[in-house]
Amino acid sequence: MKTAVEIAQDVQSGASTATAELEKAYAAINARNEELNVFLHLDVAGATAIAADVDARIARGEKVGPLAGVPIAIKDNLCQTGVPTTCSSKILDGWKPPYNATVIDRLVAAGAVPVGKTNLDEFAMGSSTENSAFGPTRNPLDPSRVPGGSSGGSAAAVAADMTSISLGSDTGGSIRQPAALCGLVGMKPTYGLVSRYGLIAFASSLDQIGPFSKTVLDSAVLLETIAGYDPMDSTSLNEPAPSLSAHVNDGVAGKRIGLVKELYEGADDSVVAAVMSACEALKEAGATIVELSIPELQLGLSAYYLIAPAEASSNLARFDGVRFGLRVDAEDVTAMMEATRTAGFGAEVKRRIMLGTYALSAGYFDAYYGQALKVRTLLINAFKKAYEQADLIIGATTPGVAFKFGEKTDNPMTMYLNDVFTIPTNLAGDPAVSVPFGKGEENLPIGVQLLGPGRSEAQLFAAARVLEIADGR
Amino acid sequence: MASSLTRDDVAKVARLARLTLSEQELELFTEQLGGILDHANDMSSLDLSDLAPTAHPFGLVNVFRDDVVKPSLDRDAVLEEAPDAREGRFAVPRILGEAP
Numbered sequence: 001m002k003t004a005v006e007i008a009q010d011v012q013s014g015a016s017t018a019t020a021e022l023e024k025a026y027a028a029i030n031a032r033n034e035e036l037n038v039f040l041h042l043d044v045a046g047a048t049a050i051a052a053d054v055d056a057r058i059a060r061g062e063k064v065g066p067l068a069g070v071p072i073a074i075k076d077n078l079c080q081t082g083v084p085t086t087c088s089s090k091i092l093d094g095w096k097p098p099y100n101a102t103v104i105d106r107l108v109a110a111g112a113v114p115v116g117k118t119n120l121d122e123f124a125m126g127s128s129t130e131n132s133a134f135g136p137t138r139n140p141l142d143p144s145r146v147p148g149g150s151s152g153g154s155a156a157a158v159a160a161d162m163t164s165i166s167l168g169s170d171t172g173g174s175i176r177q178p179a180a181l182c183g184l185v186g187m188k189p190t191y192g193l194v195s196r197y198g199l200i201a202f203a204s205s206l207d208q209i210g211p212f213s214k215t216v217l218d219s220a221v222l223l224e225t226i227a228g229y230d231p232m233d234s235t236s237l238n239e240p241a242p243s244l245s246a247h248v249n250d251g252v253a254g255k256r257i258g259l260v261k262e263l264y265e266g267a268d269d270s271v272v273a274a275v276m277s278a279c280e281a282l283k284e285a286g287a288t289i290v291e292l293s294i295p296e297l298q299l300g301l302s303a304y305y306l307i308a309p310a311e312a313s314s315n316l317a318r319f320d321g322v323r324f325g326l327r328v329d330a331e332d333v334t335a336m337m338e339a340t341r342t343a344g345f346g347a348e349v350k351r352r353i354m355l356g357t358y359a360l361s362a363g364y365f366d367a368y369y370g371q372a373l374k375v376r377t378l379l380i381n382a383f384k385k386a387y388e389q390a391d392l393i394i395g396a397t398t399p400g401v402a403f404k405f406g407e408k409t410d411n412p413m414t415m416y417l418n419d420v421f422t423i424p425t426n427l428a429g430d431p432a433v434s435v436p437f438g439k440g441e442e443n444l445p446i447g448v449q450l451l452g453p454g455r456s457e458a459q460l461f462a463a464a465r466v467l468e469i470a471d472g473r
Numbered sequence: 474m475a476s477s478l479t480r481d482d483v484a485k486v487a488r489l490a491r492l493t494l495s496e497q498e499l500e501l502f503t504e505q506l507g508g509i510l511d512h513a514n515d516m517s518s519l520d521l522s523d524l525a526p527t528a529h530p531f532g533l534v535n536v537f538r539d540d541v542v543k544p545s546l547d548r549d550a551v552l553e554e555a556p557d558a559r560e561g562r563f564a565v566p567r568i569l570g571e572a573p
Contacts (some may be wrong), residue, residue, distance in 0.1 A: 098550040191530045205529045234536040235529075305572040313490065320491070322563050327556035333565045334491070342493040350492055354483065355506055357490040367517060368510070373526030375516050380527060413512060424476055442524020453532075 001161040004070045004218040008111070011069030012058065018051035018069030018113060025071035025115050028162045033088065036138045036163070038156045040076050042116035043083045047071070050113045051204040065110030066221055072107060073157035073166035076117035077124055078209070079198040080104050087200050088132035089122045092242030092325040101198020101235070102169060103209055103226045110225045115163060116154025120337025122346045123316065123385060124174055124202045126150050127418045130409055141444060145402040148178030151212070155182040158212050165222050166212045172304055173397075175210045175420025176434035180397035180447020183436045185219045185464060186212045190420075190454045191429035192237035195230030204235075205309035206304075206426040215473070216435065216465045220244040223457065234239050242458060249464040255391045257463070262297040263395020263421050270440035271396045277396060278437050278448045281470035282463065290390050296382035299375045300424040305416055306359045306372040307427070312349075313356030319344065352410060376427050383428045387453045392463055396421050397434040397447035421449060431457050435464040437471050478507040 002010070010016035033039050054069050074080065079089045079097035086092045107114060121131035129137040129152030139147040140160035147156040151168025155178035158166050168175040170188035179186025187210045194209045201207060211222035221244075228241030257279070264275045279289045321327035321340030327368065328339035345353070359368040386393060398418060409413040425432040431454070434447040448467060452460045483503045487494045494502065552558035557565070 095554055098546050098554065170541045231538065235501055237531075299516055299519075302516045305509055306513055321556060322565055323551075323555055325556070330566065333568045336566050338491045341491050345492070350494075350498075351502060351505060353490050354486050354491065354502055355509060358478075358482070358486045358506065358510075361489065368513065370526060371516050371519075371521065372513070373528055374521040375519070376519065376527040377524045378519075380530070411508070413508055416509075427530075460497065 001214070003215050004067060004164040004213065005221060006187060007070045007164060008066060008068045011054070012056070012064060018054035018068070019048070019176050021069050022047055022051040022071055022113055022115065025163055028160070029115070032140070032160050032162070035143065036140055036156055036160060037285070038118055038137055038153045038160065038162060039116045039137050040086060040088065040119050040134055040153070041084045041308070043080070043114065043163055046083060047113050050108060053387050054111050054113065065225070066113030067107065067225060070112050070165065071115045071163045071419060072112045073116065073118050073153050073154055073163045074104070074114050075120055075154045075166070075168045077120060077169060077200045077258060078103060078167060078201070080114060080117070083117065084118065086134070086346045087123045088120045088134055089344065089346065089349065090133045090326060091319045091340070093352070095325040097198070099198065102195035102230045105314065106200065106226050109222055112225070118151070118166065120153055121150035122349050122373030123200070123312070124150040124169055124171055124347050125312070125352055127173070127177055127415050128408065129153065129440070130405065131346060133346055135231055136405060139402050142402065145404050146181065148181035148402065149199055150174040152178050154212050155179055155186070158182070158184055158214060164213065165218050167209060167226070168212055169199055169209050170426065171206045171308060173419040174420050174427050175447060176397050176432060176447065177210055177419065179434045180436070180445070181402040182241065184212050184214060185216050185433065185435050186210065187219055187433040187457070187460070188431060189223060189227065189457060190237070190424060190431045192235050193457070194228050195233040195236050197230055197232035201315040203308040204315060205311060206308060216461050216468050217245060217248050219433070220248050220461045240337030242455065244461055246457050247458040248461050248465050250458070252463050252466050253283055255287045255459070255463070256389065257282050257287045258288050258290050258292040258386055258393040259292050260292045260297070260386070260393050260395050262294055263393070267396045267399040268401070268440060270438070271398070271400060271446050274438035274446040275396050275442070277393065278467050281467055282394070284470070285466045292386055292389060292393070294382050294386050296378050300379060300427055301416065301420050303375040303427060304419070304423045305355070305366050305378070307376065309352040309356030310359045310369050311356070313353045313360065316349070316353055329387040348412070379424055380428050383430065383453070392454070392456065392459060393451040395449050395451070397449040401440040401442070401444035401446060412441070427452055430454050431460055433460045433464050435467050437467050478503060478510055
């Protein structure tokens with residue numbers, strides 16, 4: 001499988017065409033989609049027209065973007081005009097958005113060809129895609145295991161060589177965790193770097209859209225394409241988009257990398273070993289490793305599992321049978337709303353709506369939601385202090401390799417603990433990248449996580465590239 | 474704060490959230506939500522009275538734009554996707570307790 005950068009070069013040079021690349025992508029998808037359940041919907045007509053347009057522009061000698069003719073998979077919580085968008089929920093089954101998410105417009109303007117919508121945990125709530133109303137996605141590397149979640153379909157699309165790149169969203173680890181479990185590069189950017197317009201909201205103060213790819217360079221090019229100010233998102237950072245791909249080979253010479261024990265302790269031995277050998281590789285490339293402890297990070301999980309459900313309970317109030325998707329008829333409007341929501345939402349979504357509603361309710365607000373917001377401040381301050389001693393931070397992405405179906409579904413807390421290393425980044429609004437490094441049990445990939453302060457994407461990609469080279473890629 | 478989440482609490486929250494729970498779901502959610510709230514006890518013992526709450530990573534401020542009319546979503550395209558729409562509006566079952 002060629003990388004996105006290679007495909008774009010081939011299409012631009014005339015060695016291939018966007019139409020030919022799209023046909024290859026659909027052939028790969030059709031070969032394994034039934035087995036793996038990666039795509040919920042394929043937009044064949046739309047993609048064919050976009051690819052034909054790219055080819056026509058090239059034939060006319062027009063300038064095409066950096067992703068010219070590159071097929072890309074889109075997580076099904078991103079709106080695309082006229083293309084079914086479900087969030088893997090029955091409550092949106094059949095709904096077709098009347099507008100494009102900003103990221104879709106930017107992809108198409110850069111010449112990319114969105115091929116279809118990928119499976120996720122319902123409303124991005126989960127770490128395995130087992131919460132999808134349309135069945136789980138299987139890990140292409142071992143179909144008896146989960147691909148991670150919530151962006152499991154977008155990770156599986158790239159891992160199965162269906163597309164070279166894909167988009168996911170990360171609220172508590174939903175890009176980095178599946179990237180780790182599927183052996184991919186995945187980044188959660190700085191909050192506000194990528195417009196959330198057209199991303200169906202889960203927890204608005206935590207959600208960010210980001211890239212999946214096989215290589216660091218592809219993720220940098222993709223993030224560069226979708227980043228930048230958008231007046232349609234009031235939380236969008238009003239500053240020029242950073243240059244990322246030009247800095248991928250900057251290296252780590254002279255950088256101080258903080259090895260934070262709270263970001264690997266408790267992980268499987270093979271994962272801890274991978275983090276340690278990643279530190280060695282960074283040291284060999286000229287970085288200094290600084291051992292750090294940030295005990296506040298241990299509070300991240302508790303704060304997250306109050307803040308995210310609280311925001312979700314508010315965001316998901318809009319699914320009431322009035323404006324989009326499912327309606328279950330009843331005698332009056334309140335009964336209709338309750339019947340619609342009861343039939344439309346799955347168990348995990350109901351659990352989080354309930355938790356959030358409780359945390360926000362009179363009498364409990366200060367003790368739960370209020371306290372969680374203060375812990376968020378505590379965490380941000382702790383990160384700031386750590387970044388005085390280190391330029392970047394290193395740790396594990398997940399406690400272990402891809403797990404088997406049903407292994408963590410009995411008790412919600414067991415599943416939530418899979419996000420323990422990824423959650424703090426979202427609470428801080430900072431960027432982090434997961435990069436494959438080494439192998440664990442059953443030769444399954446391990447993800448090493450690099451974290452940085454806000455707007456450090458270029459340094460994170462450069463450090464990830466050092467690990468990519470050290471891992472022989 | 475020890476979570477003492479009761480079945481009645483869960484039933485009340487379900488009403489607030491406009492969800493109907495079966496007896497079995499009530500039972501299960503009382504236990505599961507209690508477990509999640511128990512995990513949050515590691516925060517409740519901390520004295521954080523000196524800290525300001527963070528609702529947003531970079532401090533959200535109101536963003537204004539010039540008051541200029543711009544195109545927005547097409548009304549018919551939006552209503553097209555609604556479960557029920559009449560005369561250019563979303564249609565819902567009756568809202569008042571008694572028939573008009």
